[in-house]
Amino acid sequence: MKNTTGLFALPARILHWLMAAMILAMLFIGVGMVASVSERHAWLLRIHKPLGIAILLLAVVRLAVRLRYPPPPLPADLPVLQKLAAHASHWLLYALMIAMPLVGWAMLSAGGYPVMLSDALRLPPIFPTSPTAFAILRHLHSWLAMLLFLTFLAHMAAALYHGLIRRDGVLASMVGRRRGA
Amino acid sequence: MPESPTSQKRPRHLGAWVLIVAVIAVTVTAFGYVGGWLAPQRLTPKRLVDQFETNAGVHPGYRRNHAKGVCVAGYFESNGQAAPYSVAQVFAPGQRTPVVGRFAIPGSNPYAPDSSIPIRSMALRFALANGQQWRTGMNSMPVFPVATPQAFYAQLQAQQPDPATGKPDPQKVAAFFAAHPETAAFRAWAKTAKPSASFATESYWSLDAFVFTGPDGQRHAVRWQMVPQSASDDAAAPASDVDYLAADLHQRLAHGPLQWKLLVTLANPGDPTDDATKTWPADRQIIDAGTLVVDSEQAQDSGPCRDINYDPTVLPNGIAPSDDPLLPARSAAYADSYLRRTSEEAHLPGSARPSATTPPETQR
Ligand code: HEM
Ligand code: HEM
Numbered sequence: 001m002k003n004t005t006g007l008f009a010l011p012a013r014i015l016h017w018l019m020a021a022m023i024l025a026m027l028f029i030g031v032g033m034v035a036s037v038s039e040r041h042a043w044l045l046r047i048h049k050p051l052g053i054a055i056l057l058l059a060v061v062r063l064a065v066r067l068r069y070p071p072p073p074l075p076a077d078l079p080v081l082q083k084l085a086a087h088a089s090h091w092l093l094y095a096l097m098i099a100m101p102l103v104g105w106a107m108l109s110a111g112g113y114p115v116m117l118s119d120a121l122r123l124p125p126i127f128p129t130s131p132t133a134f135a136i137l138r139h140l141h142s143w144l145a146m147l148l149f150l151t152f153l154a155h156m157a158a159a160l161y162h163g164l165i166r167r168d169g170v171l172a173s174m175v176g177r178r179r180g181a
Numbered sequence: 182m183p184e185s186p187t188s189q190k191r192p193r194h195l196g197a198w199v200l201i202v203a204v205i206a207v208t209v210t211a212f213g214y215v216g217g218w219l220a221p222q223r224l225t226p227k228r229l230v231d232q233f234e235t236n237a238g239v240h241p242g243y244r245r246n247h248a249k250g251v252c253v254a255g256y257f258e259s260n261g262q263a264a265p266y267s268v269a270q271v272f273a274p275g276q277r278t279p280v281v282g283r284f285a286i287p288g289s290n291p292y293a294p295d296s297s298i299p300i301r302s303m304a305l306r307f308a309l310a311n312g313q314q315w316r317t318g319m320n321s322m323p324v325f326p327v328a329t330p331q332a333f334y335a336q337l338q339a340q341q342p343d344p345a346t347g348k349p350d351p352q353k354v355a356a357f358f359a360a361h362p363e364t365a366a367f368r369a370w371a372k373t374a375k376p377s378a379s380f381a382t383e384s385y386w387s388l389d390a391f392v393f394t395g396p397d398g399q400r401h402a403v404r405w406q407m408v409p410q411s412a413s414d415d416a417a418a419p420a421s422d423v424d425y426l427a428a429d430l431h432q433r434l435a436h437g438p439l440q441w442k443l444l445v446t447l448a449n450p451g452d453p454t455d456d457a458t459k460t461w462p463a464d465r466q467i468i469d470a471g472t473l474v475v476d477s478e479q480a481q482d483s484g485p486c487r488d489i490n491y492d493p494t495v496l497p498n499g500i501a502p503s504d505d506p507l508l509p510a511r512s513a514a515y516a517d518s519y520l521r522r523t524s525e526e527a528h529l530p531g532s533a534r535p536s537a538t539t540p541p542e543t544q545r
């Protein structure tokens with residue numbers, strides 16, 4: 001099935017903007033809570049875990065939506081290198097939005113912590129307890145978060161470049177306005 | 182419109198480029214500020230834990246505070262009397278909950294003599310049958326010296342050894358106490374406190390307040406205390422031995438399990454829950470919640486307590502943190518300390534390595 005509308009499907013657009021807000025919030029919540037000793041640390045951590053798991057669930061739905069509704073093609077006149085960068089960065093974003101919550105969940109499991117999403121809701125461990133695994137996964141959670149932030153910056157810059165400078169309908173296809181409209 | 186003049190440089194595009202760069206710069210700056218990199222004056226967990234290392238050196242693999250200790254195991258047997266106040270499964274009548282614990286002395290030096298400080302600590306992890314956990318770290322004193330992480334940090338800084346003498350500068354310590362009158366109750370206690378000869382004869386206090394939630398949804402501010410069932414023998418600690426606490430524990434456990442009663446104090450409305458330097462009046466209702474039985478010990482470098490972070494905010498349904506500002510600070514600092522020591526255990530690049538000059542493991 002080919003996309004001829006020049007637009008991302010509505011479910012894809014809704015998921016994109018919802019998850020953009022959630023993931024960006026998670027990055028700020030994450031770095032904010034580990035740099036604080038105040039009550040902020042406690043309440044940010046309480047938001048961090050359930051919001052992260054919600055991102056994992058939505059990411060799975062989003063991949064299904066992407067397979068069901070293929071995105072509009074990139075402009076034909078886009079240089080090959082930029083096309084390649086666009087595709088690579090999109091798949092990197094998908095990989096990270098799935099890897100980040102899984103690593104967070106696995107690192108708490110490896111550290112022997114109960115993975116509590118609320119006062120009473122507990123997820124089962126997905127990794128055997130091991131201090132070595134905990135340390136590696138905990139560092140991985142930080143490094144992948146930095147990679148996610150950098151990828152997001154590049155993604156946002158590229159979107160603005162398409163929207164403000166090239167004006168080629170790429171940004172419009174996700175905002176929901178038809179090309180040229 | 183799609184035939185955009187990308188190759189031509191127009192002022193319009195200059196504006197767009199400036200806008201793009203500005204959006205990125207604002208986002209990066211906000212991230213840097215929230216993450217503390219651009220807020221060097223903010224007290225972070227890293228700065229707190231760095232100060233422990235500054236004061237006592239880096240001892241790879243060890244906890245950055247309460248570094249010297251011993252693992253124990255046993256169980257908690259609930260008598261059901263706390264069940265009307267907290268739905269936590271650990272308080273159900275007749276419930277027996279396995280416990281992995283740790284006795285320790287405060288301080289960041291794992292080779293400190295047991296007589297160097299009059300405080301002992303007990304940390305416990307209750308593994309509830311429903312998979313939830315209750316972790317607590319308690320000290321053998323009725324009040325904490327300070328109420329806030331900022332004051333705690335100032336105290337650590339005041340205690341930083343003077344390079345000339347290798348000891349804290351008495352003037353700095355005196356200046357700290359003068360600037361922190363809330364330390365008075367602790368100082369009064371410390372004047373008469375003697376380093377005990379045994380972990381088994383000490384009471385251990387939660388110090389921080391917590392909130393119980395009962396089956397009726399009622400919330401109760403509480404503090405708790407572990408009260409020893411071993412008589413205090415007032416035996417003087419053997420002066421020749423620097424590790425007498427572990428030897429005493431070993432000897433006692435060879436003769437049978439040790440017991441503590443868990444006493445939970447219910448606050449009256451208005452009792453301070455955010456200030457660990459203040460005791461609550463003695464007439465408050467106290468519930469005997471059950472008995473802690475400690476029946477085995479293990480060396481801390483290989484025992485099951487080694488890889489447990491006794492973060493006091495790891496709590497089961499029915500117990501929640503109060504508004505005590507020490508609690509989030511403890512959670513954040515313990516996590517940082519835990520990551521450092523697990524990274525060292527894993528020999529990750531960039532983590533501290535045991536140096537040739539570190540004394541050998543002196544504990545059993
Ligand atoms: C999209 C998902 C997620 C993102 C973007 C994210 C991001 C972050 C970031 C940026 C940090 C700070 C890292 C540092 O600088 O040290 C962090 C820490 C953390 N995250 Fe996540 N995270 C996600 C999901 C999760 C999930 C699902 C869990 C657990 C179920 C989790 C648990 C934690 C914990 C426990 C910490 C550190 C707490 C500490 O060491 O004090 N994260 N996260
Ligand atoms: C802001 C104030 C405090 C800071 C920054 C702090 C810091 C620390 C650190 C870094 C550790 C080592 C954690 C690990 O690696 O697992 C530790 C252990 C411990 N702390 Fe604190 N602490 C504070 C307040 C308290 C209070 C109020 C209590 C008592 C109620 C307490 C009791 C303990 C105990 C019992 C341990 C040892 C746990 C064990 O045996 O593993 N601390 N503390």
